[in-house]
Amino acid sequence: MSDLKMLELSKQRVSCRNYLDKPVPDEILKNCLEAAHWAPSACNKQPWRFVIVKDDLLRQKICTEGFLPGIPMPWAVKAPVIVVLCAKINPVTHWLAPMVSGINYHYLDLGIAGEHFVLAAEEQGIGSCWIGWFKAKYIKKILKLPSNLKPVSLITLGYSADLPLPSRRLPLDELFRENIWKK
Ligand SMILES: Cc1cc2nc3c(=O)[nH]c(=O)nc-3n(C[C@H](O)[C@H](O)[C@H](O)COP(=O)(O)O)c2cc1C
Incomplete structure (x- = not known):
């Protein structure tokens, strides 16, 4: 066991795809939002916007009509909360x-904020799963999002009904080099 809380929390977080029928307290959601809003962002634009979907009908619509075909996710509807992570696009x-740079900063910014969010959830005993395989246009329509908000990910949240096993990771020494990329 390491003494580094952050390292332990990162190892502890695994995608949760089995949820208990138990609501997530608002206080927990508020802490997650607060953790997310301290994330860094390009030009400090803070482009993240979170739509917290708890309504049964909306969650059902998202889970029956809002996913792309090919990856069945029947477990998602059991999550008592679906967070729709949206980017508020700044033209510059x-x-x-x-x-100019070839780098889409809003995806980076939202990825960082989203991970702050899910780690804060994990720390408070709430499981989560990122969902990228969804129909952004449909989600935008049913949530009545303004035209400048672009949904970039969904995150399911709830108390886990089991203890999911960690998935494999590449060995660390494959992931970094010092100074130049030597084989
Ligand atoms: C951007 C992103 C999109 C993802 N999309 C999906 C998805 O559509 N469906 C799903 O079941 N899991 C999805 N996942 C979860 C990954 O499959 C999972 O994080 C990965 O397999 C590693 O497993 P772990 O989260 O348990 O460590 C997504 C994760 C990320 C970060």
Whole structure:
């Protein structure tokens, strides 16, 4: 066991695909949002917006009509909360700058904020799973999102009904080099 809380928390978080029928307290959600909003972002634009979907009908619509075909996710509807992580696009930082640098900063920003969110959830005993295989246009329509909000990921949240096993990771020494990329 390491003394590093962050290392332990990162190892502890695994995708949760089996949820208990138990609501997530608002206080926990608030802590997750607060953790997310301290994330760094390109030009400090803080482009993240979170739609917290608890409504039964909306969650059912998301889970029956809102996923792309080919990856069945029947477990998702059991999650008592679905977070729709949206990007509020700033024309200079998220459109003009990426044309120069080739880097889409809003995806980075939302990834960082989203992971703050799920780690804060994990720390409070709440399981989560990122879902990227969804129909953004449909989600935008049913949640009545304004045109400048772009859904970039869903995150299911809830108390886990089991203890999911950690999935495999590449060995650390395959993932980094010092100074230059030597084989
Ligand atoms: C951006 C992103 C999109 C993902 N999309 C899906 C998805 O559509 N469906 C799903 O079941 N899991 C999805 N996942 C979860 C990954 O499958 C999972 O994180 C990966 O297999 C590693 O497992 P772990 O989260 O348990 O460590 C996604 C994860 C990320 C980060």
